[in-house]
Amino acid sequence: MSDTNTTHAVHARRRTLPSAIGEPMVWLTGGALVVCLLMIVMLVLLVVVNGSKTFWPRAIDQVTLSDGEVFLGIATEHERVAETGAMRTLYRVGNRDIGQESFRWIDDEQVTSVETPDDAVMLEREAWGVWFGVPESIVRVHAGEEDTVLAHGSGDVLESYEALHHDARKTKSRIEQLKKVELGSINSEIDTLRLNIREAEIESARGDDGLIRLGWVLWFVFAGLLLGCMGVVYRCRDMGTELGASNARQGELIRTSGVIAAVMLVLAMWIAGPWKGQVVNEAQLETMRADAANSEAALLIEYDEVIAQIREIEDQDHELRLIIVEPTSGRFAPVSQTLGDEPMYVSQVVRLVQANTLSTAGKLGVFFSRWWEYLSTNPREANTEGGVFPVIVGTVILTLLLTIFVTPMGVIAALYLREYAKQGFLTSLIRIAVNNLAGVPSIVYGVFGLGFFCYTVGGYVDTGASESARMSAAGWWGMFVLAGVLLMAGFATKLWSKPNPGKLPSSFNVWMQRGAWLVWATVLVLVVMLVTRMPYFYGFFEARAQDGTPTFGARGMLWAALTLALLTLPVVIVATEEAIAAVPNSMREGSYGCGASKWQTMRRIVLPGAMPGILTGAILAMARGAGEVAPLMLVGAVKLNQDLPISTEAPFIHADQSFMHLGFHIFDLGFQSPDSQAARPLVWTTTLLFLAIVFALNFAAIMIRSRLRAKMAGPTV
């Protein structure tokens, strides 16, 4: 001690070393931050700029080439050819139906003149992409008679087009509505009828093989045994006291056993209730078939009526033709490739843009109408045109579903891990495992989801256990009884594993504890076996599965949401655990001091206190899940499915359907599109939209959290 004192006195402090000077570090760290920020800003900026210019209407050029060819098109790119050094331009020329590529590279030296004629228009059509041309006339076609010309010449055509087009589109959407709603409902009713018959046939073929009666007998045996057990427990409740238990413990045991018994009885009734034993006989089946045939005949008549109605409207609609002529060949835009010599219907036009005469306001109008179309309609032309409405809905519903699944699952797991589990080696091991789960490549989850959720669980939901896995009824009921008894035994051993108040756990307690875990594990295995090998359950959608159209046994929204929930589970568990750990112990003590039980403390103090943290976890999970694409490719995202995952028909959320997803849509546009040039701007736009949606979802969640926070906490937390 005294030595140190003397050396201290002798040593003078040195001058400040050069390495102690901190300014370079300020610059270095600040610079690193700026670089990071700059990259993020650039990324967002690139997406926003490229994404938002897609829908801006651009001038239509009339290009005359040196060989005399004249064409209309929109210049989209201008670049230098690497080999020759000459400049060339990429024109969007459309008019695919006359057999040309919709994009053309033109060397600048070939071009003699470029004009922007006022009467050039760009047609956005329902099919076959865009058409460039000059409006000539609008005609009304009468069968067997001379056509009436309603308007002639560019100016006239455009004038009368507005009103005519509005009505024609209305008629068109009425036809779509009839087809989708009326025909759709008739079709689904016919389907249901056929499926009902099919189900009845399958059931009658299976017959009543006595299994169910045997099950009933065994169920009564089980119930008797159960009551006997309860009686024995009641008579021998003094026995426990000798073992170091108490009356309170006995009471708890009998209460819990009563609950288990009641639940098991209800379960058994539900599984093998007498009302389940009714099998359709041949005569009943015949009546059913006859009824179904009658209903089907009636439905078919109705179907024909609707079809006739549609035909009538369509015929009227098809009278109105728009003739837009292409300058080079003088050909007009046809109805379709097979009807190349007939001018197109007015109702086939989505939008007519006279780009060269548009004022800025007009351009803005086109811009926003395109955005609205993009956000609110179904995709057309292999996703390169039209909107992304089903894609948005699919993405949002999937994200919400996954959040709904993952949050309670993660919170419950974290609660057990932090509040109930004894902290030790095992819990740290589980924590490490959970953290590692977050590092598993997401495609692995996709493979797991496809194999486990789609095929195994989904298959079970559809058709029940496979034939080879079905147990005999006697064996199954035996296992059922065993599971019930073990469950009670589990509770009993758990109760006796608690030491008496103020005493350290004896070796008896410790062994009881280990025994309880063993019993729980056995019960868990038994329950899994009971479910997977159940002889009574033939699935909810057996008839459909036998027809080759599995309902849940295929890729779908539900399984995709569950897969993503699994993927994001570690995020929620970790965040919740941290939030729970951050609730001060003084709060818990205060609650216990008021006479609250552990569960009451958790529900009223710990969980509300941890709620902002839990929501943070949910938000992080949502953000992670919303951006995940790889597993979705395996478990449910598809290129095209215009049926929305939600509807006004029961069950409102159609979780068994495959769905469209923005992430997958971007991939599809970028790499799987037949017209990649046309799809490229949409890649940016879709990316922008995806960013906006993920941001909006997060923002909404953050708003909810901050409102909750303001409600729960005072100003001085």
Add this chain to the structure above:
Amino acid sequence: MTNEIDSTHTADSTQPIIRSVAYTPSGGADQAYEVIDAIRRGENPVPTVHPEVVNAESVIDIEGFKLWYSETQAIHDISMKIPRGAVTALIGPSGCGKSTLLRSINRMNDLVDGVRVEGGISLNGSPIYAPSVDVISLRKRLGMVFQKPNPFPMSIFENVVYPLRIDGERRKEVLEEACEKSLRSAAIWDEVKDRLKKSALGLSGGQQQRVCIARAIVADPEVLLLDEPCSALDPVATLKIEELISQISERYTVLIVTHNMQQAARVSDFTSFMYLGRIVEYGPTATLFQTPALIETEHYVSGRFG
């Protein structure tokens, strides 16, 4: 908690002047700390208990109570009776086991791993450590206030009626009545009556502690346990709490742990001086502070030993 136990004898850091005295092995030729020295040697001297306590009607009976934190014994064979309807203070230097003793009464020590007890405590005749005792219903018979104010992150109203809520009371008028009565008893009604729906965390420390006291007495406990209720408060708030303790002692039996000798002298009827998990002297506060039987007590209450 363990720290308190391990530091078997350290002087209170807030009273540095006394430190030199505290480390004196014994009081010198004229002041031999016989009892304290015996306790330090690990012997088991008989505590000095004044007849007033022995004769008083007791609400809590502690009989040969011993407590271990894992291997460390924190309480050595304590026997004492807490008189009914009075304020009893537990005083003594840090680590003497007074908080542990208090928390043994509502079995808060059950929450600590590796705690073992021997002997017994009974509350109004019913044993606390019997195997058949439901710890939840035991704690419902007691109210407890902690060292640091710990209002829950909810409204003042919900804080006060929390014990009733967990008993499943839903009737609004019952809750409101109980809340008002309790807040009035805790002498804070006038300050918070207009902001009952506001968060309790927005109150000052002293107000928070009084809300905690209101919470502790809302369900009419048999005994109110106060664990250094003023140690985190400023002098003004402390004074208010002390007044409050005097008021509520008319209706409840209060057991208070305190570091502050003046506080013990002001608020309590009986005082127990503890040292290293044993009782040194236990008797009426006036006697203990003016004419104690032991020189140790005299020196401790006057700040010359600690």
